Amino acid sequence: MSxxxxxxxxxxxxxxxxxxxxxxxxxxxxxxxxxxxxxxxVEEWYxxxxxxxxxxxLLLVLIANYLLRPLTRRDEDYYDR
Amino acid sequence: MTASVVFPPALxxxxxxxxxxLLRGRFMKxAALLVPVAGFALLWxxxxxxxxxxxxxxxxxxxxxxxxxxxIFGYVFCLITLLGLVFSLHHEERSHYAxxxxxxxxxxxxxxxxxxxxxxxxxxxxxxxxxxxxAARRTVQxxxxxxxxxxxxxxxxxxxxxxxxxxxxxxxxVAFNAIDPGAPGGxxxxxxxxxxxxxxxxxxxxxxxxPEAPIAGTVFLSAFTTKSAVYVLARGFAGTELxxxxxxxxxxxxxxxxxxxDNLRRVLSYSLISQVGYMVVAIGIGTELAINGxxxxxxxxxxxxxxxxxxxxxxxxxxxxxxxxxxxGLFRSMPLTALCCLVGSAAISAVPLFSGFVTKAxxxxxxxxxxxxxxxxxxxxxxxxxxxxxxxxxxYFTFFGRDVxxxxxxxxxxxxxxxxxxxxxxxxxxxxxxxLAQLMPYQLPLxxxxxxxxxxxxxxxxxxxxxxxxxxRWQLWPVPRPAVYLDVDWFYRRGAQLFYRLCDRLFNxxxxxTETFLxxxxxxxxxxxxxxxxxxxxxxxxxxxxxxxIGCDTLQTSCDTVKFRSRSxxxxxxxxxxxxxxxxxxxxxxxxx
Numbered sequence: 193m194s195x196x197x198x199x200x201x202x203x204x205x206x207x208x209x210x211x212x213x214x215x216x217x218x219x220x221x222x223x224x225x226x227x228x229x230x231x232x233x234v235e236e237w238y239x240x241x242x243x244x245x246x247x248x249x250l251l252l253v254l255i256a257n258y259l260l261r262p263l264t265r266r267d268e269d270y271y272d273r
Numbered sequence: 274m275t276a277s278v279v280f281p282p283a284l285x286x287x288x289x290x291x292x293x294x295l296l297r298g299r300f301m302k303x304a305a306l307l308v309p310v311a312g313f314a315l316l317w318x319x320x321x322x323x324x325x326x327x328x329x330x331x332x333x334x335x336x337x338x339x340x341x342x343x344x345i346f347g348y349v350f351c352l353i354t355l356l357g358l359v360f361s362l363h364h365e366e367r368s369h370y371a372x373x374x375x376x377x378x379x380x381x382x383x384x385x386x387x388x389x390x391x392x393x394x395x396x397x398x399x400x401x402x403x404x405x406x407x408a409a410r411r412t413v414q415x416x417x418x419x420x421x422x423x424x425x426x427x428x429x430x431x432x433x434x435x436x437x438x439x440x441x442x443x444x445x446x447v448a449f450n451a452i453d454p455g456a457p458g459g460x461x462x463x464x465x466x467x468x469x470x471x472x473x474x475x476x477x478x479x480x481x482x483x484p485e486a487p488i489a490g491t492v493f494l495s496a497f498t499t500k501s502a503v504y505v506l507a508r509g510f511a512g513t514e515l516x517x518x519x520x521x522x523x524x525x526x527x528x529x530x531x532x533x534x535d536n537l538r539r540v541l542s543y544s545l546i547s548q549v550g551y552m553v554v555a556i557g558i559g560t561e562l563a564i565n566g567x568x569x570x571x572x573x574x575x576x577x578x579x580x581x582x583x584x585x586x587x588x589x590x591x592x593x594x595x596x597x598x599x600x601x602g603l604f605r606s607m608p609l610t611a612l613c614c615l616v617g618s619a620a621i622s623a624v625p626l627f628s629g630f631v632t633k634a635x636x637x638x639x640x641x642x643x644x645x646x647x648x649x650x651x652x653x654x655x656x657x658x659x660x661x662x663x664x665x666x667x668x669y670f671t672f673f674g675r676d677v678x679x680x681x682x683x684x685x686x687x688x689x690x691x692x693x694x695x696x697x698x699x700x701x702x703x704x705x706x707x708x709l710a711q712l713m714p715y716q717l718p719l720x721x722x723x724x725x726x727x728x729x730x731x732x733x734x735x736x737x738x739x740x741x742x743x744x745x746r747w748q749l750w751p752v753p754r755p756a757v758y759l760d761v762d763w764f765y766r767r768g769a770q771l772f773y774r775l776c777d778r779l780f781n782x783x784x785x786x787t788e789t790f791l792x793x794x795x796x797x798x799x800x801x802x803x804x805x806x807x808x809x810x811x812x813x814x815x816x817x818x819x820x821x822x823i824g825c826d827t828l829q830t831s832c833d834t835v836k837f838r839s840r841s842x843x844x845x846x847x848x849x850x851x852x853x854x855x856x857x858x859x860x861x862x863x864x865x866x
Contacts, residue, residue: 198602198678199675216736219731222728223732226724226725227725231642232644232646235729239732241730241732242735243736244654245657245732245735245736245737246736248657248658249660249737249739252529253661254749256529256532256533257532257751260758261533261751264758265533265757265758266758267756267757270757270759
């Protein structure tokens, strides 16, 4: 009998993933029911926090990966040479 | 209960440090653990007020000042000293406990010092003790980092001292109260505090040194230096506009480094700077709500950051590495450590029911109340970043993700105990905000759990999580690889190398040139001359005459004759007599006048 591949996602992991994907629309739907005490006008836009979270996540990683990394990356022994 | 006499809490720690230095084995560890408990008991029993007014070399010192602002820092410093000591019980060296307690004591001293003079003394003890804590790992890298730490902090300390002296000269008082940054010395004091607070451009000592320190040392370091700087800023410079902008930059820029960095303890160090940025913004705003936010965030931050450093320390202790590129799948071997790490990650990411959710909300509210939209948006973006690198990257790449086949034991029991205690506090602050509400410097209502707040924060985090999933799927997430990412320390690390090479070229070049000239040219000529000084002089004289056309044709034979005579010492007697007469004439002339 062959060993199961340890890197195959387990049932629990799959269930958590599905749960996560279901959570996203649920959170957006809840926004219809809750009154936001907005301090800024942008906060009142429907889905502001969701959009801002997604966009900044993408933007931060892309800036780090494609702007900061090429500029600042050096070999590990850079300071020892 | 009110104690009639109150020692400075720092004194207990210093005496405790001395005591542990004298004891051995179990007694040493027990004594060390009792010190923060005794400090806490003292603080608990003492009423607010000023204790120990002393006049020293004409300065009015105030040894202990207990008020709500210093009390909350005192409590959390005692708490984390205890938890940090429990975490470090695997250490058998006495130096670890003694230096650790001295360091914690210096932080207590800074917190309760009522005057700038004693504050400065504790400030310097903090630096020296931290240097030894870093160097205690005894690797080449750790020693280098410790030395750089010391140099940078000594410079900062001198800046602070300059400020204090100018402040004293202008105002005639060393009392430590609100300081006007525009007044003489104010800016120097602000900069001195700012260096310990790891302000942008002054921050690189932190990310240089903390990942190189021993695992227990880092837990201590992460709690005291920056947070005591937050305390002194809140005490001295609340409401300084400059701090809002410094804090905003501070919260934002480390996010990029933290996303790239492979060494997970360095990720946490960048994260530390970012989180302290929130506190600096709040201090800059300076309203009662904002100061409450800064202080409570510091309280929560000390706990969750220590928890994350403990978890990474336990991983390093068991596996010997702490790099995202070398770890993965460790939850199979270290499930309890993974659980504690997840609690810390949830707390720092401000997930509802964990401490960061309550305290970060106070700062965000304070910013919103002042209608500073740009600052608010940047802090909100930084909190998505925090979720990405501390909420997802650290637990995912260490405990989950690709299993690299590392199989170890679970962390030692004392480490698990310390992590569990810290994790418990992170949850307690989250589910029972009333705990913090009693300790806040200003009594204000605290209602973090409104439906709108829970929902919006959950949306922000969930969709940032979606961003992570998408980036991984599109293979845009930075692949962890060992590397150095240049930071401000480049200027002094490379600058020092450049200075060294410059000095090497200049001074060693000068040395070499002088040697060629003196040893290679001057000395042989002198030797040649003194072999036959008379002959050389005569030959030179003959050559001089030949230049003016006298005896040109017989020059060569005359020179040969002179050389032969001087070498064999066969001068005609007449010349000898002539020289003697000339010598005597010169001498008599000299004596005459």
